[in-house]
Each structure stands twice: as C-alpha cells, then as structure tokens.
C-alpha cells in the first residue's frame with residue numbers, strides 16, 4: 410500500500426490478571442508489575458525504555474512521578490489524557506517519536522483500583538490518594554524556597570559560587586523588566602516596594618527567605634496566562650508574521666537518587682537532545698529564555714544547557730554578561746523581565762516561548778539586534794528534589 | 807486554642823506503610839533487591855534496576871551525613887511558621903538512602919555544615935515516629 414510506514418511496532422504486552430486486588434495494591438504498583446511483565450515479554454529491561462506515556466490518572470505531574478516510580482529517565486514524556494482513548498493516542502505519539510528517531514522503546518501503562526476504591530468509600534482510606542514519595546517528605550517543614558535553596562547551598566559548597574554571582578541573574582532580569590511596560594505595571598500592581606533597576610548589593614542585602622536565597626532571588630506570584638499557535642510549513646507561509654521555527658526539542662526528568670547530584674538539573678539530559686536535533690551549539694544562541702523561578706534555577710540550567718561547564722556558572726555570569734545589550738558576550742537572559750520581575754503565575758513555561766518568538770521577530774522591549782536563535786527551557790516541579798525539563802530551540806525565518 | 811500538629815504521613819499508603827510501621831519501634835528501614843542487591847528508596851514494590859519484585863527490608867543505623875541544607879526563615883504553614891528559623895536537609899544515610907528531614911538540637915542552624923555527621927532523633931507520635939536528625 411502506498412505511503413504505508415512500518416516504523417514502529419508493539420513488542421511486549423501484559424494484562425494484569427486480578428480484577429479485585431482487595432485494596433492491597435495501588436494503581437502505581439499495578440502499573441509497575443504490568444510493565445515488568447510486558448518488558449519481560451519483549452525481552453527488554455527498564456533501562457531500555459526511553460519514552461514514557463501515562464494518562465495522568467494518578468494526579469498531577471504524572472509524567473514525572475511515574476518515571477521516578479519506575480526508576481526511568483526517559484527522553485520523551487507524554488501525559489496526554491483523553492479518557493479511555495488515551496492509550497490509542499499514546500500509541501500514535503509513540504510511533505511518531507520512534508519514527509522521528511527520538512525514542513527506541515516506549516512504555517505505556519495503566520493501573521486502576523476503581524473497584525477497591527468504591528468499596529472503601531465510607532470506611533476510611535485505602536491505599537489511594539497519596540503518592541509514596543510525598544508520603545516520605547510531607548512531615549518535613551520544607552518550603553518551596555528552601556527546596557531551591559538546598560540546590561543553591563550545595564552549588565556554593567561544591568564550586569565556590571557566591572551570592573553576588575547568583576545576584577547577577579536578578580540584576581540583568583530586572584534591567585530587562587524596566588524596559589517592558591507590562592513588567593513595570595506588574596510590579597506596581599503587586600506592590601513591589603522599590604521599582605527600579607537593581608544592583609548586586611541590593612540583591613544580597615535583601616531579606617533572607619531560606620538560606621542562601623534572598624528575597625530578590627525569588628520570583629513573583631502573579632496572575633497571568635498566554636497562548637501559542639504552531640502550524641505546518643504550508644500554513645505558516647501564508648500567516649501574517651514571519652514564522653519562528655521549532656528546530657529541536659528535548660524532554661527529561663530528574664528526581665532524588667542514592668548518590669545523586671542536586672547541582673545538575675534535568676536540562677543536562679534534555680538540552681543535548683534538542684541541540685542535536687537542531688544541529689546547533691549553545692554558543693550560537695542569541696537569546697536564553699530560562700525558567701527563572703529563582704536565581705539558582707537559571708545558574709544551574711545555564712551550566713546544564715552547556716553555555717559553560719558545570720560549576721563555572723558563577724564566574725561565567727559575572728560583569729553583566731546576561732544583559733540584552735551585550736550580544737558579543739553570549740545570549741541575553743529573559744529579556745521580558747522573567748518570572749523574577751515580570752510574570753510568574755505558577756507555570757511560566759509558555760512565556761518562555763512567547764518572548765523567544767518576540768525576539769526572533771524583532772518585537773521585544775529589550776530587543777537583541779539581529780537575534781536569530783533562541784532557547785526556551787522550562788523547568789517544572791522542584792529543582793532541589795524532583796522536576797521535569799523541556800528544551801525548545803527556536804530559529805527565525 | 808487549636809493545637810496545631812506536624813503534618814504526618816498516611817499509614818495506609820501501600821508502598822510506604824511498612825516503613826512507617828517500623829518507625830513506631832524507632833527503626834529506620836530501607837529495601838534491598840534480593841536479585842541484584844540494589845538499594846531501593848523511597849520504598850516501592852518493585853526493583854527499579856532489574857525486573858525483580860523480591861525486596862527485603864533492612865534496618866539502617868540511623869547515622870549519616872548532611873548532603874545539603876537550607877535554613878527556613880519564613881513559612882506560612884500553621885505548624886512550621888512559629889518554629890523558624892530551622893534547618894531542612896537532604897541526609898545521606900551510611901547505608902545509601904538519601905532522605906529529606908530536619909536537623910534539630912542545634913542552637914544556631916547557621917552553624918551546621920554540609921558533610922557534617924548526624925544521627926536520627928525520633929519524634930514520637932501516636933501511630934508512628936518521624937525521623938528527625940541531630941548532630942552526632
């Protein structure tokens with residue numbers, strides 16, 4: 410048949426035998442057991458899996474939590490949920506990923522204790538409703554800032570990174586924010602005390618929230634939203650504005666492990682995949698839209714993306730290198746003002762794509778002259794424990 | 807006045823309930839795979855290294871080192887907000903597992919150091935104990 414593509418196949422299967430686990434197994438445990446049998450059926454192991462598909466039925470962040478639970482570090486994480494048809498979509502997406510050379514072995518799992526749960530109603534909790542990782546951590550008085558601060562502290566300990574170096578990130582970002590009327594309005598509406606360009610001294614003298622992170626190293630908490638439209642080339646050529654091409658993408662997870670390195674994020678796995686697909690190197694980038702929940706998030710990701718070696722980020726950012734008006738020194742950072750000084754409603758990833766697109770169209774308030782290549786790197790979850798990374802390399806027309 | 811309590815783990819969660827049951831006797835436990843000897847932590851029903859599911863519980867000595875820590879100076883949580891400043895830490899147990907906890911028993915948490923030796927300091931509750939740590 411013309412056009413038939415034989416580029417992906419099902420190689421292992423397992424159907425969980427029991428229809429009543431009597432409350433003794435969790436959906437996650439059913440997924441893990443089924444996965445092990447299906448991999449055995451295929452003659453494969455956990456280490457062969459590089460693409461994970463989950464319908465998100467276990468709650469939020471399921472692409473991350475299922476990867477950690479299985480102990481996998483996939484390059485493709487897909488949590489499409491369209492109810493009972495989710496797995497057909499997962500199969501379709503897996504075929505696409507495999508055909509595109511982005512994955513070799515995809516794992517789809519399903520587990521449910523709907524019957525046990527129904528019986529447990531009214532007699533108190535069975536196993537459901539809480540993730541085992543959360544159940545190990547919830548007694549600790551951890552805050553969001555302290556989670557990131559733990560990564561910052563270890564970075565300082567291992568590499569000699571200083572608060573002044575981390576402050577460079579806040580200072581450059583605020584400088585860009587002051588050129589963006591929407592960012593200035595945001596800071597006014599959120600009643601920032603001192604709306605002006607900042608200095609390194611301002612940042613390190615601001616109040617300590619969780620050692621070693623200061624107030625001015627933390628993002629704002631705003632309302633907000635946005636949208637992005639992506640189209641095929643034949644559509645794009647007739648659109649009103651010049652297209653901004655998606656040149657390469659990468660995905661990854663990172664979670665606590667025995668002997669793990671908290672100073673390295675999932676970007677170290679996702680970025681090389683994206684650069685390889687795009688066929689460019691970090692040194693060629695004009696714009697770095699890096700998720701700035703905190704200063705340390707940016708420092709870590711700049712290293713992991715490959716702008717400099719691990720541990721050298723502190724020295725690398727010194728001297729205002731990240732400003733938009735220093736194009737010869739490397740990419741401009743978060744030229745919209747970032748989450749630190751413009752917009753952070755909780756999940757900032759879409760704004761990274763939006764500002765990168767503005768730059769490549771020549772529409773930014775802190776426009777880098779003749780910007781051609783940008784990276785948008787999102788970090789979802791918590792830098793100091795478990796998070797997902799998404800790297801997108803964008804190129805102007 | 808309402809007595810605000812530390813948030814406690816759920817004793818019915820299927821992967822971790824054996825861990826929390828052991829804490830009642832102040833035992834800090836972890837799993838090891840019978841087939842490939844991998845240490846598994848947090849607790850699970852399957853080995854994340856091989857395809858086995860035969861894991862055995864072991865009891866740790868409760869001794870370890872601070873991998874990294876932060877001092878919480880601001881918290882809005884009803885239990886923790888009155889305890890600031892206090893130290894939260896990732897602790898590497900001598901047997902391998904890395905677990906999240908708090909460092910207690912220090913006058914000034916800023917005097918703590920990465921790499922410092924610590925040992926478990928149990929905080930007792932009705933159904934279980936939570937493993938906090940103090941300098942050794």
Ligand SMILES: [Zn+2]
Nearest residue numbers: 839842853856
């Ligand atoms: Zn094993």
